Amino acid sequence: MAPIISIAKLTKTYASGLRALENVDLEIRKGEIFALLGPNGAGKTTLINVVCGIVTPTSGTVRVDGHDIQRDYRVTRSRIGLVPQELHTDMFETPWGTVSFSRGLFGRPPDPAHLERVLRDLSLWDKRHDKIMTLSGGMKRRVLIAKALAHEPEILFLDEPTAGVDVELRRDMWALVRGLRASGVTIILTTHYIDEAEEMADRIGVISRGRLIVVEEKTALMKKLGKKQLTLHLQEPLAEIPAALGDWRLELKNGGSELDYTFDAGESRAGIASLLRRMGELGIVYKDLNTSQSSLEDIFVSLVSERA
Amino acid sequence: MSTAIRFPAFNRHGVLAIYRFEMARFRRTLWQSLVTPVITTSLYFVVFGTAIGSRMGEVDAVPYGAFIVPGLIMLAIFTESLNNASFGIYLPRFTGTIYEVLSAPVSALEIVLAYVGAAATKSVLLGLIILATANVFVPLQIVHPAWMIAFLVLTATTFCLFGFIIGVWAKGFEQLQFIPMLIITPLAFLGGAFYSIDMLPPAWRTASLFNPVVYLISGFRWSFYGTSDVGVGVSLAATLGFFLVCLAVVVWIFKTGYRLKS
Incomplete structure (x- = not known):
């Protein structure tokens, strides 16, 4: 199957001199769930941020369905949704207001029916008019997921989606991810939890000190790691x-x-x-x-x- | 092989989303954004226009209370444009929500258009409300209404661009306030907001000509009363020049990703 994301010789060195990524080559297959594992500071978030356009690469190329992320940034970004690791939300906004904002920002016309579906799927519908600052940590994380799904992306990046969330929400998120994959969305998630990768992923990549050291099918890798x-x-x-x-x-x-x-x-x-x-x-x-x-x-x- | 996917050349939904978001923030902070500057400016009219102004003679054949109106509007425009635009871009940087704008299919031009457009809208609105308030206290005339609007919009947009630059540059709330409080406000007070620079001794008058704010206030006052401290063409050129300098800096910010991208 043709890759939906192709990363070639990607290197990122920050102004501080820190080399966060070094010659990373990676292909993500369309429709798969790919788990990127690695310790803190391994380069997982930098890799995601480069693909999403938040961090500028030092060298190398990234293509999304054949489109270069820098030259054709409008096309590539419109197809990607990102759920960041930190709970970055406008605390004074409401879930409904913020998902409407996200959909518009990504160039999509208003579609209240889609936004309602997303909020209902994430159990946020009853809270849609509440200020985000009044929601629990788990609810705020759901809001971030809703924002990422508001523009109907084909590729979804989940950066540590279950870090610090309770068991129930973790299970809900796993169910949501499976549902998205069933609808054709390609999912790339980073996690520290091996059971999460085991539960969800088709393939697993291990990154450490900016280098991608292993990319394998889950079953093969679990034998090595477990x-x-x-x-x-x-x-x-x-x-x-x-x-x-x-x-x-x-x-x-x-x-x-x-x-x-x-x-x-x-x-x-x-x-x-x-x-x-x-x-x-x-x-x-x-x-x-x-x-x-x-x-x-x-x-x-x-x-x-x-x-x- | 890539799939042929087209994206509009102009992301109008994206621009509108940011613009509406910023205007909603304006509505949430109506007291701070609108009511406070209107009350402050009204107090200026009461003190300088009615109380002290009634004991002062005319300036350039204009009653003193009416003379200070353009200067006071400009003073409010400078301050509020800088505050609105700098907070507009600084807050997402501070809270981390900037990630969404940076990862969205919006161009640098669209981002500036949305943020600066919203901030300029607020400033122009504020200027017009202060003008209406002033009309309650002093009799007003506007000789060149079209030019008045042109100067108002151009100055508001220019200072919003300047505020956007400050919002990107600032590393903390203190730096955010530094330029508006310690540079712009003194320059505005010394730039003829409350007097004609022709009233100054020759040496101070010459020194005042190095203050760029003089040209902005002078041109705006000309649109009201047809008289000015410096030629209106020079005022317009100075305002446009400042606008182009700010625009060039903003273009450079997005080209280099200065303090927005790592």
């Missing part, structure tokens, strides 16, 4: 891992008093049961156990250090 760990606190320390436990990825820690078993999140948990059974047969007794899942931040650090 590591889990079982830690067994042993009754008696071991000098070394017995050869009979060679089938499992084990590591001794804390002077042999802890045994770590690392396995992929997608892997069958049967490995744990067989490991414990085998340990029992070998007379290795444990007094406690716990499981943990590596955070996305840990995984990023590991990915970055691998490529440094």
Whole structure:
């Protein structure tokens, strides 16, 4: 399928000398949900802001459906909606006033029926005449989404859409994103939450220190990223891992008093049961156990250090 | 291969959206934007026009109370144009909502047209209301009404462009007030708002000619009474020159993205 966004050799160096993006090449497919993951300051927002026209690139090209974002900025911007990370709204306006403003700003004639649909979909209809300053944080984020959808964009950028929102709103947003994708909208979202990317995305890109280090189908990437760990606190320390436990990825820690078993999140948990059974047969007794899942931040650090 | 999509050469919906938004802000702050300057100017008329003015002779064959009307209107236009236009663009920068304008399919010209157009509308409206208020206190005549409107619109637009530049340049509310309070207001008071510069000693009169505000007030006063401190052609040229300088700076701002884009 032809890409709807093509980014080639994109570099951005700010006046301060900070290189936020370095030779980024990326293609977004029409109709997909693409999740851009990365730690704070990785360059996610800069990348989005360049495509949307808020930040001027230092070099490289960005094309939206074949149109250059600088030469044909009217065409490209009219097709893009942006939900920013921060709650930037005019606090004295009403939801109805601000979505009407957004639709006009993006060159679209008034369409009260469309705006009503958007506000109803986002559960904002009953609040349409309230001042935005009186709305809760979650409602304000919904207003930002409504503004981005007011001009019926074909591409929607969601920059950390669920940062700091409650579980219910997160679920609502996921449902909304799925609905938009079903209607043909291409969605690019940035997030810190691996479960969000897992739940939503078709493909995932990982960015760190301005470099796009991984772009893969979700299923392939989740196998790489989704590591889990079982830690067994042993009754008696071991000098070394017995050869009979060679089938499992084990590591001794804390002077042999802890045994770590690392396995992929997608892997069958049967490995744990067989490991414990085998340990029992070998007379290795444990007094406690716990499981943990590596955070996305840990995984990023590991990915970055691998490529440094 | 790209899909053939056309976008109008002029984004009128976008311009109207910003213009209406700014006018709605004007309505929300009606006391600050309109009523306060009208009351302040009325007080000037009461003090300088009626109380003190009645004890003063005519200036250029015009009663003193009527003489100061063009100067007072210009004073209000300068201040309010700068305030309206600078706040109009500074507030979205301050609150972060500027992201939406910068990511929208609106050109630099359309953005300026909308923001400056709205600010100039407010200023012209204010000028006309002050004129009507003045008519309550002193008898007025306008010899060249078309020129009066032309000077009013041109000066308001020019100072709104200047205010737009200040709004983009300012890094804080203090800087936003710096130029209007510490430069423009003194220049306006010393630029013949309350007197003819012909009343000054020769040295001060010569010094006054370096004050650009003299030309703006003089031209506007000429449209009322047909008399002026400097030639009306010079006044018009000075006003147009200031307008073109401000326009060039605004064009440069959008060309470079100065303090708007990183």
